Amino acid sequence: MLVRIKGAISNCYLLVEKRPVLVDTGAPGDLKRILAVLRSHGLEPAQLALIILTHGHSDHAGCAAELRRRSGAQIVLHAGDAPLVRTGRNGVLAPQDALGRIVRPFVDEEFEAFEPDMLFRDGFSLEPHGVKGSVIATPGHTSGSASVVLGSGEAVIGDVLRGSLVWPNKARDHYFCNDPELNRRSIVRLAREGLLRCHPGNFGSFPGSELHRFLTTDGNEVFELSGRPV
Numbered sequence: 001m002l003v004r005i006k007g008a009i010s011n012c013y014l015l016v017e018k019r020p021v022l023v024d025t026g027a028p029g030d031l032k033r034i035l036a037v038l039r040s041h042g043l044e045p046a047q048l049a050l051i052i053l054t055h056g057h058s059d060h061a062g063c064a065a066e067l068r069r070r071s072g073a074q075i076v077l078h079a080g081d082a083p084l085v086r087t088g089r090n091g092v093l094a095p096q097d098a099l100g101r102i103v104r105p106f107v108d109e110e111f112e113a114f115e116p117d118m119l120f121r122d123g124f125s126l127e128p129h130g131v132k133g134s135v136i137a138t139p140g141h142t143s144g145s146a147s148v149v150l151g152s153g154e155a156v157i158g159d160v161l162r163g164s165l166v167w168p169n170k171a172r173d174h175y176f177c178n179d180p181e182l183n184r185r186s187i188v189r190l191a192r193e194g195l196l197r198c199h200p201g202n203f204g205s206f207p208g209s210e211l212h213r214f215l216t217t218d219g220n221e222v223f224e225l226s227g228r229p230v
């Protein structure tokens with residue numbers, strides 16, 4: 001079972017399995033919310049099997065160091081984002097649109113630096129950790145962005161795309177993307193997985209069919225500044 005944990009500005013996800021796995025750790029300050037969700041499922045931090053980060057931005061890696069101290073769980077990250085978490089800084093945060101330029105000052109915060117326990121490049125199997133699924137590289141948003149693809153047909157995709165601020169079940173370009181062409185290839189890679197449901201780092205989840213729509217129509221009504229697409 002995959003449980004969404006809504007942080008101050010982003011989602012992280014708790015995979016409730018025989019040994020639970022946390023995917024992303026929110027922004028600095030989201031610790032209480034994460035611990036509360038663990039508790040609501042009868043879980044203590046020490047029961048976590050792994051902490052997987054979809055990438056090294058502050059709203060995903062923000063509580064990773066503290067959660068590792070409390071849980072003893074190892075942190076898994078794609079090697080491409082190791083420089084970000086080693087410095088506790090987001091690095092380049094390239095806006096994709098006007099909204100990205102507006103929100104950047106509010107989301108670009110520093111976080112506690114740490115050394116990841118396990119770095120991977122192509123992929124990382126979760127089977128040895130009791131979870132049917134794997135982590136695959138889906139770079140573009142950052143060079144070390146990755147997605148957790150589960151045997152259930154669900155995937156936690158970090159900031160490859162975001163959900164919609166307004167419309168349920170819709171995918172949108174994320175506010176920031178350092179390499180849009182590489183990100184597009186990552187969307188293709190995810191689309192080939194035949195996913196049923198995608199769980200993004202911002203806003204609500206959407207069906208896997210949104211990946212195909214995104215690739216064939218170029219996505220996006222884009223701006224939601226007025227509260228609805230234009």
Ligand SMILES: [Zn+2]
Nearest residue numbers: 055057141159
């Ligand atoms: Zn990000």
